[in-house]
Amino acid sequence: xxxxxxxxxxxxxxxxxxxxxxxxxxxxxxxxxxxxxxxxxxxxxxxxxxxxxxxxxxxxxxxxxxxxxxxxxxxxxxxxxxxxxxxxxxxxxxxxxxxxxxxxxxxxxxxxxxxxxxxxxxxxxxxxxxxxxxxxxxxxxxxxxxxxxxxxxxxxxxxxxxxxxxxxxxxxxxxxxxxxxxxxxxxxxxxxxxxxxxxxxxxxxxxxxxxxxxxxxxxxxxxxxxxxxxxxxxxxxxxxxxxxxxxxxxxxxxxxxxxxxxxxxxxxxxxxxxxxxxxxxxxxxxxxxxxxxxxxxxxxxxxxxxxxxxxxxxxxxxxxxxxxxxxxxxxxxxxxxxxxxxxxx
Numbered sequence: 001x002x003x004x005x006x007x008x009x010x011x012x013x014x015x016x017x018x019x020x021x022x023x024x025x026x027x028x029x030x031x032x033x034x035x036x037x038x039x040x041x042x043x044x045x046x047x048x049x050x051x052x053x054x055x056x057x058x059x060x061x062x063x064x065x066x067x068x069x070x071x072x073x074x075x076x077x078x079x080x081x082x083x084x085x086x087x088x089x090x091x092x093x094x095x096x097x098x099x100x101x102x103x104x105x106x107x108x109x110x111x112x113x114x115x116x117x118x119x120x121x122x123x124x125x126x127x128x129x130x131x132x133x134x135x136x137x138x139x140x141x142x143x144x145x146x147x148x149x150x151x152x153x154x155x156x157x158x159x160x161x162x163x164x165x166x167x168x169x170x171x172x173x174x175x176x177x178x179x180x181x182x183x184x185x186x187x188x189x190x191x192x193x194x195x196x197x198x199x200x201x202x203x204x205x206x207x208x209x210x211x212x213x214x215x216x217x218x219x220x221x222x223x224x225x226x227x228x229x230x231x232x233x234x235x236x237x238x239x240x241x242x243x244x245x246x247x248x249x250x251x252x253x254x255x256x257x258x259x260x261x262x263x264x265x266x267x268x269x270x271x272x273x274x275x276x277x278x279x280x281x282x283x284x285x286x287x288x289x290x291x292x293x294x295x296x297x298x299x300x301x302x303x304x305x306x307x308x309x310x311x312x313x314x315x316x317x318x319x320x321x322x323x324x325x326x327x328x329x330x331x332x333x334x335x336x337x338x339x340x341x342x343x344x345x
Contacts, residue, residue: 013090013196017189020086021213024079029233032074036067037228067227068218071236075217083184090192119194121187124273126337134267134279135286137329141322142287146295155295163294170290171282178281185210185261186268186277199269207261215254216240256319260284263327270334280326288319 039062045051046059124130149155185206193202216237224236243249267276 013192016086016090017192017209020082021209024075024082025216025237027082028071028075028078029237031078032067032071032233032236033228033230035074036070036232039065039070040228066220066222067224067232068222068236069220070227071233072218072220074233079184083188087188119191119199119269119272121191121274122272124271124275127273127275130271130273130276131279131282133333134276134281134330135283136279137326137333138280138283138322139287141325142283142291145318145322146291150295158294158296166290166293170286170293174282174286174289177285178278181210182264182268182274182278182281186264187274190265190268194269203262203265203269206265207258210261211254211257214257215244215249252317256323259320259323263323263330266327267330270330276330280330284319284322284326 042055042059043063046056046063050056051059146155150157189209190202190206193206196202197205218236218240222236222239222243224232224239226232244254264277264280267280268274270276
């Protein structure tokens, strides 16, 4: 009896997901100091003698790069390397294709509808439309917010900023981040969670996983003493965990990512496709990153309402307002699109 329980626990999708993340963090903590030392060695060699163009470019990139960036890259590489065996282990190809014709609207379906079958991603004939709607919703809301904030004198625009380069780089970066994140979190992981539990719980768990993982990833500005030591990776994990425990980081980082994950999960489940979440993700990341690069505190920045900014002067609760409005608009738009499809039938 006990052996059967243990075997069922080992074969559980949730156990596999937990093991995957644990192995990724442990492997990254062990490997990252070695990669850091290799990068520093290459940088020293590049200073002492001429190398071929590729190695010379890599040596220049390694020079002065903080350990946090090495750790971040190591986590991404390790996660991608383990993704293949993880997907094969979960046997995602055995997921059944038969799905409800119309996903739930306001209330969730009964657990028996999705806990065993899951929800396979379907070919979306409105793929470009959904992605465009996602980008338009988030960018439009951010543009309106920027205009209102600028009119109140809370923010001003840089005069010498090259807006063209910022926009192009921002779009490219946001597209890459959105594609990778949505394929992995809302594609692979949410498919596993939908196969293992009720859709509401699946959306909560995938959003929690998304928030925890993103909050534990360094931004590159973290400083670590003796980064060349073998335990540097584990100390980085401890540093990020301690940072997450602070109240401000929990509210303005973790909870923001959790709410963002819920909106993306809702869009994924309603459409049985990744195109709308990808569009929303691109628009949100692009808008927020561009805003931070092209604006500075305005003449009346000290009068900004407390609910709008955090203690460090960042955007504070503004993204939460935008997420709430985005979620309402997404629901309304999908309802309208579903009604039109029903009327055509």
